[in-house]
Amino acid sequence: MTLARGAGAVLLALLLLEPWLPLGDVRQYLLHVLIQIFVWAFIGGAWSLMGRFGLVSLGHGAFLGLGAYTAALLWNFWGLTPWLGGLVAVLLAVLLGGLVAYPCSRFQVVGHYFGLVTLAVGEVVRLLIIAERDWTGGSLGLSLKPAQGDSLLAMQFADKTVFYYASLLLWLAGLLVWRRVDRSMARSAMEAIGEDETAAASVGIHVTRFKVGITALSAALTAVGGVAYTQYISYVNPDTLAGIGVSLRIVFAVVLGGMYSLLGPTVGTALTIALSEYLRIVLGLKFIGMAETIYGLLLILFIIFLPAGIYGSLASLVTRVRRGTMVAGSAGPA
Amino acid sequence: MIDPIFLVEAALNGILLGGILALLALGLNLIFGVIDIVWIAYVDLVMVCMYAIYFTVQVYGWPVWVGGGVALALGALLGIAVHVLIISPILGSAAVNQLLATGGLLFFLQSFATFLWSTDHRTVRFSLPSWEIGGIFLPATRLIPFGISIIAMVVLYLFLTKTYMGTAIRAVAQDREATALMGASPRRIYLVTSAVGGLMAGLAGALLIFQYSVHPFFGGQFGPLTFMICVLGGLGNMPGAFVASFVMAEIIQIAGVIWSTEMGYVIAFVVFIVMMFVRPAGLLARRQ
Incomplete structure (x- = not known):
């Protein structure tokens, strides 16, 4: 894997130096796209913590919207710094996650049913935001109150570079968490639960504790992602941050990349965002809806022809090729 | 306190x-x-399908029954197309992927409709009478679709219980392998089922256009609600889905009158979530 490591190091160096690269006018735009990729890849990674163990949530918009709105409202009404507001948001998301995961686990709501229950939760959060329009702004959304100039306390900066590094850090932190879960005992336990709950319980795995735990972790990270995205865009909207639309988008990006590998969610998110940006630029305002149409079509094709995700399929292809050429036993795990 | 007449009206609207x-x-x-x-x-x-009836009736001025026929035929064709092009290649893959493939179709249809017809709301205007009974208005635009819908469901019931194909369809739902062993081809049954499902989508479109204007994001209005009704009734359980539809409609209408439209949906969804825990196999499921 030295070649892949080297390529990874070069890519990371390029990402770190991006704000100083001589890119001219494109730089600001590229920064914007990369920030979005980092934040949404982080959120996708948070989703895949549950998804890879068979807890397919179709309602992560609930945690995203709850997180984003909590921090935004606390800042707008009481001037509470998003650092603390974010903490409150995370606590609320964990609470909601537990409130959904605990009964789902106790009453064995799994598979399709789990997906549809979470979908309902996502819609409930979206509709509540719209219904409480007096203080949430309803479907029109809400702009963050601007602070005086750049302010670390308010998490508001005029320069995109700050957000760029912050989101890069966030993304790396997300990968770290993912890796820790991947290498922990909890992973084996969760995989056993995903395969066969009754069997897992019979060997002494506390099914409910693990399910609630992983859901709380996923919800917390998703809320953090929601706060980060809100601070960058400085605007919240129920349709872009809660409900079925955004929830499905998160799932799509992850499944497209592959949810069983560390970089799968990132690859999927980068591809979907790059694709929609590319289509938007090429097609422009002439054909409204055309970009999304092609996006939807490609999603269907990818799911039919690359069911393990792009990164997942590539990774297993590489492994197969190596296994074929090398002496058996010397090939490391992909 | 809300005038009881509004509650009665809401309850009636709920039934419709x-x-x-x-x-x-x-x-x-x-x-x-x-x-x-x-x-x-x-x-x-x-x-x-709602767009199909809008264009045939409102734009080209054909009679309603022709538009309805077009919508039904289009629905059946779309049902077959979805099955052949999207579902059959992934019949064997993970449940998540199957769910997401049709999710991709959702994005595709919404955006393609936006591209073709813009986001304008389009309405078919019918000049139909409305009756008033004791202060409650019953418009024909609600009564006629209700009546047709009930008739269609009776026809579906007869199809499923009295015909050979219907029996085969029910048999597959009960036990896939055993049905194949009995000599019924699951492939043909899947195709017919998709066509019938599509046909019903076409009919639903033709009936919904009486009361609602159509726009590319119409699916978001009824989509989540429809899945929840299916699950609430017990997936695959027809009488359960029938009862669940009325339960959800009543909650939405009555809570909508007491609080607000959004809160009506919120309460309906919360009821759904709670019922999933209390009766996970559906409203009419027998205790095991």
């Missing part, structure tokens, strides 16, 4: 809405029960 929701839910539930896949984009197919 329930009739339409039941049609949507039965179509989706039929497909789910037989093929074991939830078509996330089901109500978006309905949206396309």
